Amino acid sequence: MRTKTEKSPLKAFMKQRRMGLNDFIQKISTNSYACKHPEVPNILSISQPQEPELLNGNSSPPPSPSQQINLGPSSNPHAKPSDFQFLKIIGKGSFGKVLLARHNVDEKFYAVKVLQKKAILKKKEEKHIMSERNVLLKNVKHPFLVGLHFSFQTASRLYFVLDYINGGELFYHLQRERCFLEPRARFYAAEIASALGYLHSLNIVYRDLKPENILLDSQGHIVLTDFGLCKENIEPNGTTSTFCGTPEYLAPEVLHKQPYDRTVDWWCLGAVLYEMLYGLPPFYSRNTAEMYDNILNKPLQLKPNITNSARNLLEGLLQKDRTKRLGAKNDFVSRFQI
Numbered sequence: 001m002r003t004k005t006e007k008s009p010l011k012a013f014m015k016q017r018r019m020g021l022n023d024f025i026q027k028i029s030t031n032s033y034a035c036k037h038p039e040v041p042n043i044l045s046i047s048q049p050q051e052p053e054l055l056n057g058n059s060s061p062p063p064s065p066s067q068q069i070n071l072g073p074s075s076n077p078h079a080k081p082s083d084f085q086f087l088k089i090i091g092k093g094s095f096g097k098v099l100l101a102r103h104n105v106d107e108k109f110y111a112v113k114v115l116q117k118k119a120i121l122k123k124k125e126e127k128h129i130m131s132e133r134n135v136l137l138k139n140v141k142h143p144f145l146v147g148l149h150f151s152f153q154t155a156s157r158l159y160f161v162l163d164y165i166n167g168g169e170l171f172y173h174l175q176r177e178r179c180f181l182e183p184r185a186r187f188y189a190a191e192i193a194s195a196l197g198y199l200h201s202l203n204i205v206y207r208d209l210k211p212e213n214i215l216l217d218s219q220g221h222i223v224l225t226d227f228g229l230c231k232e233n234i235e236p237n238g239t240t241s242t243f244c245g246t247p248e249y250l251a252p253e254v255l256h257k258q259p260y261d262r263t264v265d266w267w268c269l270g271a272v273l274y275e276m277l278y279g280l281p282p283f284y285s286r287n288t289a290e291m292y293d294n295i296l297n298k299p300l301q302l303k304p305n306i307t308n309s310a311r312n313l314l315e316g317l318l319q320k321d322r323t324k325r326l327g328a329k330n331d332f333v334s335r336f337q338i
Helices: 004-019 018-027 040-045 117-122 126-138 170-178 182-201 263-278 289-299 306-318
Strands: 084-092 097-101 109-116 148-153 159-164 214-216 222-223
Touching: 004 306, 040 117, 097 159, 117 126, 117 159, 126 148, 126 159, 170 214, 170 263, 182 222, 182 263, 182 306, 263 306
Parallel strands: none
Antiparallel strands: 084 097, 097 109, 109 159, 148 159, 214 222
C-alpha cells in the first residue's frame, strides 16, 4: 500500500494536468437524449456566433490574397465547412479546436482541426503551422502516425481534415489505471519507437512526445498526433537549438540550451515508458525548478519490480549524455528488433 507521501506527488501531478470537465462533456455529448437538448451545443461552444460556418453550413467569403495561406498539395479548393456536420469538440489548443465531424457525402467521421488565422498571424506561428502540415503530408505511409486527408481555408480559418482516432489519449488511460503492466508498456513503446524511427528517416525530429499526444485507435494501437513542434530537415548528424517541449519530458541538453539532435525523441520515449511503468515521469517534482535540477543532476532511480530488459532500456534511453544515449549511433533500425 502506498503511503501518503507516496500518493501526494501522483495526486498533484494528475490534478495539475487533468481535464475532468472534458470527460464530463464527452459523456454528455455522446448521450443521444442529452444531445437533443438545445443547451448542449452552447455548452460545447459549437453554436457561438463567431463560428457560423461550424453551425449552419454558411461559408465565409473566399479569403482575399492577403489572407490566403499556401496549404500546398493537401489543399482542396472545392471543400467548405458546410460539407461537414460538426458534432462535438474533442480537443482545444492555442489557435483553435479539433472537432469530430461527419462528412455529408461519404458519411465517414473525421477529426477536423480548425485554426484561427488571426491568432496564427498575430503570434507569427505560420511557420509552425505549415511545418505541421508538411509533416502530416509525409505520414500517410505509417500506421502509427495520424493521417491528413486534405485541407482547406475560409477567410478566417484553416481546416485540416484528419483521421478520427477514437480510443482516447494514452494519458487518459494512464490516469485511470495509474500504471501499466510491463507487456502492455512494452507493446506501446515498440509502436512509438517505430513511429519516431519513421519520422527520423524523413529527417524530422518530433520534440513533443508525451501521453497527451499519443492516441489509441479502435484496435488498441498507438497513433501519434500534434506535429506543431516538429523540426524538419535534421540530417542524421544535424542539430537544432530551439527551446521547446513539455517540462516533464525535456532532455538535459535542451535544458542546458545546447544544440540537440534526434536523440531528444529517445529521451522522451524513455520518460514516457518510465511513466507507463511507474505512474509518474522520471525526475518529477511539483516544483518545476527542482524537477529541472533533477533532470540535469539526479541519477536515474529504478525500482526492482521490472525485468532486466526494461531496466536496460530505460537506462539506455534516459542517458543524460546524448552521445551515449540509446539510438545515438544507429537511431531506430538496429535498436528495436522485435
